[in-house]
Amino acid sequence: MTSGAESPTPRRRSDATRAAILEAARERFASDGYERATVRAIAHDAGIDPSMVMRYFGSKEGLFAAVVDVELDFPDPAGIDPDSVGVVLVRHFLELWERDGVLRTLLRVGVTNSAGADRLQDVFRGQLVPAARSFGHPDAERRAALVASQMLGMALVRYVLELDPAVGLSHDEVVAWLAPTVQRYLTAEGP
Amino acid sequence: MTSGAESPTPRRRSDATRAAILEAARERFASDGYERATVRAIAHDAGIDPSMVMRYFGSKEGLFAAVVDVELDFPDPAGIDPDSVGVVLVRHFLELWERDGVLRTLLRVGVTNSAGADRLQDVFRGQLVPAARSFGHPDAERRAALVASQMLGMALVRYVLELDPAVGLSHDEVVAWLAPTVQRYLTAEGP
DNA sequence: GGAGGAAGTCAACGGTTGTTGGCCTACACT
DNA sequence: AGTGTAGGCCAACAACCGTTGACTTCCTCC
Numbered sequence: 040m041t042s043g044a045e046s047p048t049p050r051r052r053s054d055a056t057r058a059a060i061l062e063a064a065r066e067r068f069a070s071d072g073y074e075r076a077t078v079r080a081i082a083h084d085a086g087i088d089p090s091m092v093m094r095y096f097g098s099k100e101g102l103f104a105a106v107v108d109v110e111l112d113f114p115d116p117a118g119i120d121p122d123s124v125g126v127v128l129v130r131h132f133l134e135l136w137e138r139d140g141v142l143r144t145l146l147r148v149g150v151t152n153s154a155g156a157d158r159l160q161d162v163f164r165g166q167l168v169p170a171a172r173s174f175g176h177p178d179a180e181r182r183a184a185l186v187a188s189q190m191l192g193m194a195l196v197r198y199v200l201e202l203d204p205a206v207g208l209s210h211d212e213v214v215a216w217l218a219p220t221v222q223r224y225l226t227a228e229g230p
Numbered sequence: 231m232t233s234g235a236e237s238p239t240p241r242r243r244s245d246a247t248r249a250a251i252l253e254a255a256r257e258r259f260a261s262d263g264y265e266r267a268t269v270r271a272i273a274h275d276a277g278i279d280p281s282m283v284m285r286y287f288g289s290k291e292g293l294f295a296a297v298v299d300v301e302l303d304f305p306d307p308a309g310i311d312p313d314s315v316g317v318v319l320v321r322h323f324l325e326l327w328e329r330d331g332v333l334r335t336l337l338r339v340g341v342t343n344s345a346g347a348d349r350l351q352d353v354f355r356g357q358l359v360p361a362a363r364s365f366g367h368p369d370a371e372r373r374a375a376l377v378a379s380q381m382l383g384m385a386l387v388r389y390v391l392e393l394d395p396a397v398g399l400s401h402d403e404v405v406a407w408l409a410p411t412v413q414r415y416l417t418a419e420g421p
Numbered sequence: 422g423g424a425g426g427a428a429g430t431c432a433a434c435g436g437t438t439g440t441t442g443g444c445c446t447a448c449a450c451t
Numbered sequence: 452a453g454t455g456t457a458g459g460c461c462a463a464c465a466a467c468c469g470t471t472g473a474c475t476t477c478c479t480c481c
Binding site for chain 2: 043053055063071072074075146149150151153159160163180181183184186187188190191192193195197199200202203204205206207216217220223
Binding site: 054056087088090091094 | 457458459460461
């Protein structure tokens with residue numbers, strides 16, 4: 040009954056604990072930032088002893104690295120209608136932000152912790168700049184930075200600072216306001 | 231010789247120390263964030279004993295409150311040509327941001343510390359929303375939030391995360407790219 | 422010139438943090 | 452049944468934090 044070939048890594052009991060720690064850490068880092076998210080609090084949320092965190096992730100830094108080690112799978116820019124790239128990108132960003140707490144964690148920590156800032160740089164260089172390059176402008180990096188400023192800025196006021204009017208915007212409203220901005224940053228002739 | 235009437239608060243020796251503490255604190259808070267900027271490090275930078283910080287400002291929280299207690303003196307929206315409000319606002323923001331480290335401190339701390347976040351909310355409600363109201367649109371708060379998202383986003387990538395392409399932009403380039411965005415958020419008909 | 426108070430130093434406190442090592446428990450395998 | 456081992460807890464360490472109170476130094480004013 041318990042079908043199939045034995046899995047090469049037999050599901051251990053520790054996997055559940057590991058996952059619980061990761062989820063608790065993601066929430067604590069996202070809401071408290073790196074310094075105020077204590078190992079003790081994370082362990083308490085996960086229902087285990089603080090020493091287990093060290094056993095599984097080596098250190099607090101190692102735990103953080105595991106939390107933010109995630110793929111963002113941007114849409115392939117080649118497959119997007121150039122006239123609607125703003126709409127597609129803004130909508131994709133919204134979904135990415137609300138999928139789980141990882142991006143919120145990354146932004147909150149990246150502002151005060153250098154490891155978090157480096158990881159944000161990686162995302163920028165690895166995902167956003169290549170997307171910007173596909174439009175053929177020589178200053179693709181600059182345009183990617185402009186897009187990042189608007190996208191991260193909206194994330195900042197909406198998910199981190201939680202300014203009331205920004206939180207109250209529907210997805211469609213965010214797209215309607217921001218898509219033309221992003222579209223212009225990526226495709227317009229330089230000013 | 232030592233002219234004039236006696237000043238009502240005779241210049242004490244402590245004023246210099248107080249100013250030194252404030253400047254050291256502003257720099258530490260701006261570069262390290264609230265938690266990692268220790269009272270001991272600030273006192274060391276200022277060249278005095280940590281206990282003096284407590285004597286002058288009561289507590290670390292009191293010191294932070296003193297650091298971010300500044301006026302932003304936004305330009306009076308009534309006196310701005312409605313067609314160039316984007317240019318004026320973006321340029322003013324740039325100058326405000328580079329005048330001293332206060333805004334950098336506020337952004338860095340506001341992301342993790344609730345007192346900092348509250349102070350940012352004050353700036354938003356007290357300065358940006360009134361400016362947005364002067365254009366007569368009923369959703370002024372929403373428009374102010376959109377402007378904040380672009381302005382804070384640029385500040386984030388340029389002064390906090392320090393993405394290379396964003397740091398490399400000249401003032402004129404920032405204005406040329408961002409002013410149309412801000413102009414549209416404030417004056418365009420709703421989407 | 423002596424007194425008084427402000428400016429500053431020093432050492433220590435209680436609490437919290439990340440981290441470590443020893444010990445117990447329960448399950449898997451022969 | 453017996454044993455090895457992975458999973459987990461407990462107690463403690465050293466370091467560092469904000470904060471406090473007692474002590475010294477130096478200027479100022481009568």
